Amino acid sequence: MPPPARHPAKKYVDAHVHLRDLSGVGCAADAGIAAIRDAGSSASAEQGAPVGSGAHRAVLVVSSGWALYKKGGYGSAFGIPMEGKENFHDEILRLKSAGAGIIKIMASGMVSLRKRDSITPGGFDGDELALLVREARSVGLEVMAHANGEQAIIDCAEAGVRSVEHGFFMTDRALDVMARQNTFWTPTVGALARAADAAEPSNEIKAHVREVIRTHLEMIGKARALGVPLAIGTDCVLPHPRYRAIYDAELAYFAEAGLSLEAVQQLACENGARLLGIKTEGQAASSK
Numbered sequence: 461m462p463p464p465a466r467h468p469a470k471k472y473v474d475a476h477v478h479l480r481d482l483s484g485v486g487c488a489a490d491a492g493i494a495a496i497r498d499a500g501s502s503a504s505a506e507q508g509a510p511v512g513s514g515a516h517r518a519v520l521v522v523s524s525g526w527a528l529y530k531k532g533g534y535g536s537a538f539g540i541p542m543e544g545k546e547n548f549h550d551e552i553l554r555l556k557s558a559g560a561g562i563i564k565i566m567a568s569g570m571v572s573l574r575k576r577d578s579i580t581p582g583g584f585d586g587d588e589l590a591l592l593v594r595e596a597r598s599v600g601l602e603v604m605a606h607a608n609g610e611q612a613i614i615d616c617a618e619a620g621v622r623s624v625e626h627g628f629f630m631t632d633r634a635l636d637v638m639a640r641q642n643t644f645w646t647p648t649v650g651a652l653a654r655a656a657d658a659a660e661p662s663n664e665i666k667a668h669v670r671e672v673i674r675t676h677l678e679m680i681g682k683a684r685a686l687g688v689p690l691a692i693g694t695d696c697v698l699p700h701p702r703y704r705a706i707y708d709a710e711l712a713y714f715a716e717a718g719l720s721l722e723a724v725q726q727l728a729c730e731n732g733a734r735l736l737g738i739k740t741e742g743q744a745a746s747s748k
């Protein structure tokens with residue numbers, strides 16, 4: 461399916477990228493993206509000086525700096541391990557002063573490419589999630605949560621995260637909770653397909669990934685019908701030479717999920733801006 465044409469007057473948002481450095485912002489500008497939300501990197505954590513939130517080269521950036529993940533679980537590529545609840549407060553303060561405009565947490569593992577319908581280990585329990593959201597809000601920040609699998613998604617939505625990222629193995633029950641809690645969903649459809657391609661898996665795994673994506677698109681259609689707010693996120697590490705095409709491919713996935721072209725534009729632009737807490741005119745609003 462060809463990607464939906466972009467509307468020249470609209471400001472497109474990518475609600476889930478990973479910024480390697482400032483050149484990643486230039487890459488977004490070149491691809492015609494007006495605003496991005498950076499889901500963090502471990503390099504930023506090591507340097508303690510991520511690309512901060514704000515306007516860079518006409519691109520509005522809402523950055524998490526780096527992610528918080530449960531020690532021993534998934535997430536070491538994106539952030540720093542958390543051992544117990546005692547450190548949540550200090551780490552969130554440290555992120556805030558490093559320029560974070562959002563707190564990114566890893567609330568589950570990732571979709572396993574090797575084992576059917578399974579998720580790698582990782583994530584916080586319900587009490588920890590609730591505390592992370594409370595601590596973030598106490599410094600004026602919301603939480604974006606990497607979450608795959610029904611329980612992790614429900615726990616995140618109930619804890620009050622602003623958005624569920626990826627949300628593979630979404631279920632009707634999880635969508636109901638998200639609709640009730642008004643939790644955004646950034647389904648990052650293309651991310652799984654690209655991961656499968658990069659891993660050069662067997663034909664059997666490729667068929668499995670195709671099936672997971674088909675179900676994912678079905679759940680996007682259901683989310684739309686239930687009123688769960690959706691956003692476009694590529695999960696691209698920027699800079700990336702094929703970024704523009706990857707963004708447009710993500711738009712095409714939503715059209716494939718049965719959304720009208722107008723609906724795809726609306727969630728790429730207006731919903732994206734609402735999720736990032738920015739005005740569509742392009743000024744930073746509530747992210748600070």
Ligand SMILES: [Zn+2]
Pocket residue numbers: 476477478499695
């Ligand atoms: Zn990501």
